[in-house]
Amino acid sequence: EAQVTQNPRYLITVTGKKLTVTCSQNMNHEYMSWYRQDPGLGLRQIYYSMNVEVTDKGDVPEGYKVSRKEKRNFPLILESPSPNQTSLYFCASSVRGGDTEAFFGQGTRLTVV
Amino acid sequence: DQQVKQNSPSLSVQEGRISILNCDYTNSMFDYFLWYKKYPAEGPTFLISISSIKDKNEDGRFTVFLNKSAKHLSLHIVPSQPGDSAVYFCAASGNYGQNFVFGPGTRLSVLP
Numbered sequence: 001e002a003q004v005t006q007n008p009r010y011l012i013t014v015t016g017k018k019l020t021v022t023c024s025q026n027m028n029h030e031y032m033s034w035y036r037q038d039p040g041l042g043l044r045q046i047y048y049s050m051n052v053e054v055t056d057k058g059d060v061p062e063g064y065k066v067s068r069k070e071k072r073n074f075p076l077i078l079e080s081p082s083p084n085q086t087s088l089y090f091c092a093s094s095v096r097g098g099d100t101e102a103f104f105g106q107g108t109r110l111t112v113v
Numbered sequence: 114d115q116q117v118k119q120n121s122p123s124l125s126v127q128e129g130r131i132s133i134l135n136c137d138y139t140n141s142m143f144d145y146f147l148w149y150k151k152y153p154a155e156g157p158t159f160l161i162s163i164s165s166i167k168d169k170n171e172d173g174r175f176t177v178f179l180n181k182s183a184k185h186l187s188l189h190i191v192p193s194q195p196g197d198s199a200v201y202f203c204a205a206s207g208n209y210g211q212n213f214v215f216g217p218g219t220r221l222s223v224l225p
Binding site: 004033035040041042043044045048059090092097099101102103104105106107 | 117119122144145147149154155156157158159162164202204206213214215216217218
């Protein structure tokens with residue numbers, strides 16, 4: 001079954017404690033991206049990757065890091081989380097960029113206290 | 114400043130009637146537009162798309178219309194069904210897909 005898998009689904013952490021949200025896709029897609037969803041703001045792109053070892057900033061990259069060492073995995077790293085990073089996060093993959101259908105993971109609800 | 118706007122946060126429609134969801138964009142470089150549907154506790158799922166070289170695209174009960182001169186697109190759902198109740202996101206893409214922006218979403222409620 002074609003899917004994008006994110007883990008964990010829910011996470012509560014404290015300010016400053018490094019965390020990683022994993023994302024994996026089984027469709028051999030080149031393009032992967034991370035979004036955060038906040039009320040009234042919709043989905044905002046954090047980072048995207050056009051292929052292995054190729055990553056670039058989206059609209060709201062501050063406070064986040066990513067890596068793309070393998071085609072299937074695209075982890076999101078928060079080195080020092082802060083309360084304003086409390087949000088619902090989605091990973092997505094597509095054959096190429098935004099002009100193709102994106103497949104989304106189920107989301108990770110992160111709370112930073 | 115939001116490049117993709119969905120000015121109606123919510124919409125209620127009677128079952129069987131037409132639902133019309135609107136989306137406006139400001140960036141004239143956008144050349145591909147997509148609609149996604151999102152149910153609670155799930156990720157968004159792709160619904161329908163349209164290229165800027167077209168003004169209409171249909172897929173079953175769903176039709177998307179694009180008015181490039183007005184920088185406006187709309188999603189029509191006919192007939193609306195209770196299972197269509199969800200949040201609908203408009204998204205726009207440009208620069209060969211590298212620039213990808215979502216709107217804030219419209220919550221559609223289809224009443225039985």
